[in-house]
Amino acid sequence: MGRRQSYTPGTPCWVDLTxxxxxxAIAFYGAVHGWxxxxxxxxxxxxxxxxGAVVAGLSALNEQQxxxxxxxxxxxxxxxxxxxxxxxRAEALGGAVAFGPTPIPDVGTMAAVADPQGGVTLLWQAGGxxxxxxxxxxGAWCWDxxxxxxxxxxxxxxxxxxxxSVTDVPGAGGAYRSIGHEGRAIAGIMRAARPIDRPYWTVYVGVEDVDAALRRSADAGGRVIVEPMSVPSGRFAVGLDPQGAMFCVLESTRYDD
Structure with missing residues (x-):
């Protein structure tokens, strides 16, 4: 099982939904993932x-947002x-600080940085x-x-x-690159299949059966935007939840602890 008490620097450590x-949203993801x-x-x-284990976060879209x-x-x-x-360092590399650093008492410190093309990643310095x-x-987050x-x-x-370390995936024709860290694959970089305003991260959650997960999604008001596809690690699909957020599900026998 992929139990975690800490994360090394450079390792993705958290995902949340705004x-x-x-x-x-609570009702939808409860129906799809049992959360x-x-x-x-x-x-x-x-x-x-x-x-009983914390797997992700959820925040309310505030008036300013x-x-x-x-x-x-x-x-x-x-x-x-x-x-x-x-x-x-993000600024020195041509990016920008979108907000922060912002301390959260007894929890940690966060900031958001944008890459040179505008894609946003959150930084997390753990406290409590x-x-x-x-x-x-x-039932847990497994890829980005x-x-x-x-x-x-x-x-x-x-x-x-x-x-x-970013490397081309053989046979992908430059459309997909693997992100490695500390000797293992942790995420990927994908050439968007359609024009987009700015880059963004997609978050995958593990499921036993992609088709069954999509049926649960449909019953709860979600819809499919990328039908199930087979990849070397298994099968995945992409959908929209009833509020309009993109979500991804991944069926795999090769989850990496």
């Missing part, structure tokens, strides 16, 4: 749990030893909270892909910021 309809929600910041933030036109979306956080230093307690198994129109330009920024 949504305009908290109750609707339950625990409110940890009244009216603002919830932990999503499976079998709504006014700015921020859509519902999943986000990915990467562990760093010093958020301020990492944010400064390291990140997801379970990863890389059914950066969708971008220019994978070649994206790679150097993330290699410089996190020490990642």
């Amino acid at each position: 949504t305009p309809d908290v109750e609707g 339950t929600a625990r409110e940890v910041l009244p009216g603002a933030y919830w932990y999503l749990e499976r079998d 709504r006014d700015a036109g921020m859509p519902p979306a999943w986000s990915m956080y990467v562990n760093v030893p010093d958020v301020g230093e990492a944010a400064a 909270f390291a990140g997801a307690e379970v990863v890389n198994e059914v 892909d950066l969708q971008t129109g220019d994978p070649e330009a994206a790679a150097p920024f993330y290699e410089g910021l996190f020490g990642w």
Whole structure:
């Protein structure tokens, strides 16, 4: 099992969903993944749990975010030893600091940085909270892909910021690159299949059966935008939840602890 008590620097450590309809999102992901929600910041933030373990987070889209036109979306956080230093390094690499660093008492410090093409990644310096307690198994977050129109330009920024190693995947024709860290694959960079305004991360959750997960999604008001596809690691599909956030499901026998 992918139990975690800590994350090394450069390792993705947390994912959360920002949504305009908290109750609707809790009901949807409960139906699809069996998650339950625990409110940890009244009216603002919830932990999503499976079998008592924290697997992801959920935040309410606030008025300022709504006014700015921020859509519902999943986000990915990467562990760093010093958020301020990492944010400064992002700027030196041609990126920008979107917000922060922001300390959260007794929990940690966060910031958001944008790569040179505008794709946003969250930085996390752990305090009392390291990140997801379970990863890389059914019912838990297991993978991330950066969708971008220019994978070649994206790679150097993330290699410089996190020490990642980005390599072409044989047979992908340049459309997909694997992100390696500390000797294992942790994520990917994918050439977007359609024009996009700016890069974004897609978050995958493990499921026993992709088709069954999509049926549960449909029953709960979701819809499919990428039908199930086979890849070397298994099968995946992409959908939209009822609030409009993109979600991905992955059926695999090769989850990496």
